[in-house]
Amino acid sequence: MLPVVAHGEPEPLKEIRIAVPDLSVVATHSGGGLVDVVRDQQLFEKALAEQGIKVQWNFFKGAGPAINEAFANGQVDLAYLGDLAAIVGKSNGLDTRLLSATARDIKLYLGVLPGSGINSLAELKGKRVGIFRGTAAQLSFDAALVSQGLTEKDFKVINLDFSAATSALVAKQIDATWGASNLTALRARGLVNIPLTTKDLNGAGSIQSVLVGDGAFVDAHPDIVKRLLAAQKIAEQWVSDEANKAAYINLVATLSGYPATILQSDLGEEKLGQLFQTQLDAPFLRKLDSSIKLASEQRLIRKPFNTADWVHKSALLSQNP
Template sequence: MISEQSDWIMRKFLGVSTHFVAAAVIALQSAWFAPVYAADTAPTVIRLAAPDNGLGGKEHFNGGVADVLVWRHLLEEEFKRDGINVEWHFFKAAGPAINEAFANKQIDFAFYGDLPAIIGQANGLQIKLLAATGRQGAAYLGVRSGVEVKSLQDLKGKTIAVFRGTIFHLSLVNALASVGMSERDLRIVNMDLAASTAALSTGRVDAVWGSSNLYELEDKGLAHVAFSTSDLGGVGAIQSVLVGSDAFVNSYPQITRRLLRVFLGGYDWMSEHSNRQIYLSEAARRSGFTQRQVDRMLGQVSFAETMKPDLDDSFIESLDKQVSLAKEMRLIRRSFSAVEWADQKTQQETKVLPRDDIVKAITQ
């Protein structure tokens, strides 16, 4: 970590001029990142990140266009002729781990939830909003055996596990607020998705507010899914985004547009109804979920609507609401305008580029 190296330098040269130390740190940082961000040259590597929602050590599964990019090696093929390597990094620890990777200059782009992206931007990560990747996604309430929950009000006083700082945390807060409740009405335990499902299966918590992996526990008879945000009329629905580091996007605008063109081509393919069963079948084969579980998660979802990449007024407005709520929850100290965060120019410039070749490459 650069911060650790900086601390070491300070200790090593204790007593030396702070100006000298600062110059040494800057020189060290410049040398460290030179292979990736050398001026006036193409990058040697593009590093992307996404949460990994798959089960049992299977291949990456995210439940969106990123899956198609990974499974079909679309970005690798796009940049192969330029000698640019493409690296994917998948994080079980989801958004907080991705923000840490951004802070440590280990990644250039990320597909992840809106809340961790908002937290990152508010805390100075310097990332640009390039596209929407998910809207009106579902969060799920898994309940341990022997506990009956039919409504949000039934959760009062119960021990609920949720991963703080993620889209599921914000989803829970929004859902509770819709019935006049707050986190104070529950006993909240902060756990990542893997730890929370383990705690639920052993009865250490009453319920988990999280992802569709809760269906696995239901199928094993270890818990049951009481309802999802879809059953609540969309209250507490989750959103996700594609962001890129300012350093990369500003240094390599053409490479960024090419990457975004491939992403938009992936969306074009997924939005065609004739391709949905192909995706659902491949998701079941690769993710570790059964076909029945995948169909319950995504079978009734309109990919054209929920994965629409446009940074349109409705999406920007919803992000502004999330920013306000995050500040109210004291997850961030300063608010910001989503429309100023969004890189509309890059998306508009990319949209006019042809991408039939991307759709064809996926279909083959």
């Protein structure tokens, strides 16, 4: 007699694969923000310990574009992404669900060579600018340009990842780049000037980041998603305590390889509890909708959509009791 095989029974979940853009300049990995706190305190692992489910953290130097490719190949269940990469993936047909905010209004910087005399985006017209295409930095740069009546067509934009862009700038192979801690680290060594940030543009170009999940995974494991969001909330509460700010900066410095003094310069006057809110509140969703519209206008995506069609409804309900 043949053995009876049960049909329709899902395989028990043994592992969750989480993708993160790797922002580190050393052998250890850093995603910055809530990612480093969640991972360091093993909050996801603790939430899943009773079920014996492992958490596999996968860090991608190729950032958002590489993570979208991994989603397309079925290699990722969840991912922390900047706004543009998440938007591009959804627009290109990836079945992702928007699960939470992870950062908002993160400032970026314009880095130029000392002595260049460039103090504004307008003064950069016609020059070579290194931008990591397909990432939040590109959308940030485009938003900053639009605020000044400019577009990428006004510049000679060269696609370079963050490390390559900073190297090219120091080597005087490009005239400017748009980035974050990679530029403040060079400024501390006197290698670049930072004439402006998104703060100087009234927030135009500030970055939002999100947690998204593969649609099939989210639908099949609603309890797991809820536990992960709850674990993430613990990290949010931890960084919201100003008493933990120095510990947070030291943690990210250790994992990323950037000196703590650089991160202190970046975050010194920032309220981490405001930067790293996870709520999918109306202001955050409006900003994402604006980013989707801008990405469409700048032809970074072909098919615009609304966040209302992207938000995972049960995740939204769990965050807005």
